[in-house]
Amino acid sequence: MLKLIEQPRYSCALGAQQSVIAIKRAVPILHSGPGCGDKINRLLGQGEGYAGGNTVPCTNASESEIVFGGEQKLGNVIEGAFKVIDADLYAVLTGCTSDIIGDDIGQVTSAYQEQDRPIVYVETGGFKSNNYVSHETVVKAIIDQYVDKFKKGTDKIKGLVNVFATVPYQDPFWNGNLEEIKRILEGIGLRVNILFGAESGGINEWQSIPQAEYNVVINAWAGLGIAQHLEEKYKTPYIHFPYLPIGGEETTKFLRQVAEVTGIDRSYTEAFIKKEEEKFYMHIERMADFILEFRYGLPRRFYTILDASYGIGLSKYLLNELGILPAKQFIIDDTPEEFQEAIQEQFNKISSLRSAKVSFNTDAGAIQEEIRKDDHKHRALIVGSAWERDLATEIGGDLLILSVPVAYRLVLNCGYAGYNGGLRVIEDIYGKVLDTYR
Amino acid sequence: MNPLGYEVDYIVPFSTVAQLEHISEAAATIQICSTLGTYIGAALEQVYGVPEIKSPPAYGIAGTDRWMREIGRVLNRQGEIEEVIAKEHERVLPKLEEYRNKLQGKTAYLTAGAAHGHALIALLQELGMTVQGAAIFHHDPIYDNGDVVSDALAHAVNTYGDVPNYNVCNKQAYELVNILNKVRPDIMIARHGGMTMWGAKLGIPTLLIGDEQLSFGYQGVLNYAERILESLDNKEFVINLAKHSTMPYTKWWLEQDPFSFLRSDLDVKTY
Numbered sequence: 001m002l003k004l005i006e007q008p009r010y011s012c013a014l015g016a017q018q019s020v021i022a023i024k025r026a027v028p029i030l031h032s033g034p035g036c037g038d039k040i041n042r043l044l045g046q047g048e049g050y051a052g053g054n055t056v057p058c059t060n061a062s063e064s065e066i067v068f069g070g071e072q073k074l075g076n077v078i079e080g081a082f083k084v085i086d087a088d089l090y091a092v093l094t095g096c097t098s099d100i101i102g103d104d105i106g107q108v109t110s111a112y113q114e115q116d117r118p119i120v121y122v123e124t125g126g127f128k129s130n131n132y133v134s135h136e137t138v139v140k141a142i143i144d145q146y147v148d149k150f151k152k153g154t155d156k157i158k159g160l161v162n163v164f165a166t167v168p169y170q171d172p173f174w175n176g177n178l179e180e181i182k183r184i185l186e187g188i189g190l191r192v193n194i195l196f197g198a199e200s201g202g203i204n205e206w207q208s209i210p211q212a213e214y215n216v217v218i219n220a221w222a223g224l225g226i227a228q229h230l231e232e233k234y235k236t237p238y239i240h241f242p243y244l245p246i247g248g249e250e251t252t253k254f255l256r257q258v259a260e261v262t263g264i265d266r267s268y269t270e271a272f273i274k275k276e277e278e279k280f281y282m283h284i285e286r287m288a289d290f291i292l293e294f295r296y297g298l299p300r301r302f303y304t305i306l307d308a309s310y311g312i313g314l315s316k317y318l319l320n321e322l323g324i325l326p327a328k329q330f331i332i333d334d335t336p337e338e339f340q341e342a343i344q345e346q347f348n349k350i351s352s353l354r355s356a357k358v359s360f361n362t363d364a365g366a367i368q369e370e371i372r373k374d375d376h377k378h379r380a381l382i383v384g385s386a387w388e389r390d391l392a393t394e395i396g397g398d399l400l401i402l403s404v405p406v407a408y409r410l411v412l413n414c415g416y417a418g419y420n421g422g423l424r425v426i427e428d429i430y431g432k433v434l435d436t437y438r
Numbered sequence: 439m440n441p442l443g444y445e446v447d448y449i450v451p452f453s454t455v456a457q458l459e460h461i462s463e464a465a466a467t468i469q470i471c472s473t474l475g476t477y478i479g480a481a482l483e484q485v486y487g488v489p490e491i492k493s494p495p496a497y498g499i500a501g502t503d504r505w506m507r508e509i510g511r512v513l514n515r516q517g518e519i520e521e522v523i524a525k526e527h528e529r530v531l532p533k534l535e536e537y538r539n540k541l542q543g544k545t546a547y548l549t550a551g552a553a554h555g556h557a558l559i560a561l562l563q564e565l566g567m568t569v570q571g572a573a574i575f576h577h578d579p580i581y582d583n584g585d586v587v588s589d590a591l592a593h594a595v596n597t598y599g600d601v602p603n604y605n606v607c608n609k610q611a612y613e614l615v616n617i618l619n620k621v622r623p624d625i626m627i628a629r630h631g632g633m634t635m636w637g638a639k640l641g642i643p644t645l646l647i648g649d650e651q652l653s654f655g656y657q658g659v660l661n662y663a664e665r666i667l668e669s670l671d672n673k674e675f676v677i678n679l680a681k682h683s684t685m686p687y688t689k690w691w692l693e694q695d696p697f698s699f700l701r702s703d704l705d706v707k708t709y
Contacts, residue, residue: 248682281682281683284679284682285684288639289635293631293634319674320674320675321674323672325672
């Protein structure tokens with residue numbers, strides 16, 4: 001039976017073009033129809049960056065490529081890209097049409113790989129997966145086809161870790177989150193390959209991936225495959241923290257887990273945690289009277305319409321540190337079934353006092369309908385996307401836009417992870433709440 | 439009041455001068471805060487003969503009954519008022535019983551001004567809770583009309599029993615912290631800002647009643663019970679805050695008698 005999915009909150013597999021764009025001086029080369037890249041950029045992208053958006057080279061494959069094959073045109077576009085775009089890494093990504101007709105992009109690209117050009121290829125035809133999954137596929141391809149060849153060595157560097165957290169651009173706050181994660185991991189004495197965004201060392205960092213002592217996966221499920229691949233390939237063990245740590249409690253828990261597994265100096269770690277917690281809770285203490293005493297209405301229940309990593313992390317934070325009670329939580333990332341039980345378990349023990357209801361649903365239209373039907377006796381906070389704006393108005397609730405499409409906010413280095421991110425969450429929620437106060 | 443055929447003019451905030459021109463012609467004056475409402479109520483009665491409803495404001499079932507009957511008496515509508523009372527009892531009492539079962543034996547500490555503080559003491563006891571003490575900002579049981587009928591504290595004590603640790607203080611946070619630390623109630627209820635922090639920092643669920651209308655009348659008892667249950671349930675925030683917050687008061691002070699700075703050699707009684 002046909003099923004309509006209204007308002008999916010992710011893109012097709014080709015969305016992984018944004019993961020390439022998130023690497024400094026890397027550029028995707030699309031072998032897809034005209035418009036695919038642009039559509040993804042409109043949903044996920046905010047700003048073209050170095051060579052994203054309309055700068056991305058594309059074969060604009062249409063009738064003649066589909067009828068007669070597009071390999072030759074791909075070759076031309078790759079040649080052209082090498083000539084006109086100054087990049088450290090090129091990633092050939094396919095769209096649906098190429099994968100359907102079966103163009104051999106491996107054969108086309110390997111010719112350049114044989115000349116030691118920094119180029120990789122991945123089949124990301126839209127029907128293969130969503131972009132949470134294809135992010136893994138693309139990163140694995142870069143590791144296998146580029147990193148392995150250009151690696152600086154395989155000897156482990158003491159204290160070096162690779163971090164795989166949220167999916168760049170699919171998480172609108174990816175850059176700020178990665179900056180904070182790098183800051184706190186360095187804070188406890190580690191060296192960090194953060195790999196994406198402003199704080200990364202670009203392609204140099206990628207070349208030292210095999211030398212890391214550990215891979216750190218901060219995600220409910222997306223990215224685990226990368227760590228498992230690296231474990232097989234370079235015998236690098238991995239640490240899995242199954243959600244985004246937000247605020248004092250969870251960030252400390254995360255750092256302690258990393259410190260324990262990596263065996264770094266415990267007292268150094270604890271000194272950093274102490275300093276960070278002191279700062280964090282000074283602010284919590286400072287605003288506690290506002291939370292307790294503001295008379296003109298604060299949200300008292302929350303819904304999250306988020307991916308699993310954010311859904312868990314944010315729910316724990318809103319309940320345990322801000323005292324907002326969970327209504328129902330919705331996970332919209334099309335979580336593979338094998339991971340759902342563990343995620344469910346996180347919601348079962350969301351605090352020491354209660355559990356929260358969660359459902360896995362990719363149909364955000366149906367989710368909105370469910371929320372709309374609830375009894376809205378108390379003011380609610382919705383943490384979702386820009387598409388929840390009308391719903392929030394309708395139920396007299398507040399909205400924190402956190403998931404794509406963000407549309408009504410501009411995100412630069414704002415992040416919600418870690419100690420600093422926790423404080424930003426508070427500012428952003430209550431700033432909007434106060435804005436409704438007349 | 440509308441079903442009885444009366445129109446209500448809410449004065450003085452938000453009134454127009456034109457409205458105020460007619461207040462001397464009203465059938466009665468009802469005040470909902472003895473601290474702030476009795477002055478004009480008394481003046482209207484003394485100067486223009488507008489009768490003032492003198493019973494304490496309608497908080498709690500017994501309090502609301504008394505207030506309703508006083509209105510019935512002053513307006514000479516006893517029969518209709520009794521009907522309303524009976525109907526409301528039928529509606530509210532079964533629900534109240536459910537809340538009472540849930541709240542039975544829970545302890546509360548209260549800080550508020552005199553008028554609302556007295557009302558809340560009555561209300562909490564009505565709900566089956568134990569009031570472990572109260573810090574009331576001023577002591578004015580009888581107001582401008584000088585009538586003992588208006589004594590809300592006497593109403594609370596006579597109807598529901600005595601309140602231990604009843605303390606009249608001019609919003610002294612240092613005393614409050616000391617007391618809360620010793621009393622450790624299940625919930626602290628505050629009527630005014632600036633005090634809730636001290637309950638929360640000690641890990642005690644704390645409720646600020648910003649809207650005094652919430653608990654007014656028969657439905658108010660139910661509203662209030664619901665709000666208290668919600669506050670008792672929402673512990674995560676205060677547990678976390680207690681774990682991580684600082685305390686500016688010295689350990690020495692917290693071990694002292696909360697009233698040790700009161701000059702008992704003067705005209706002050708401590709207990």
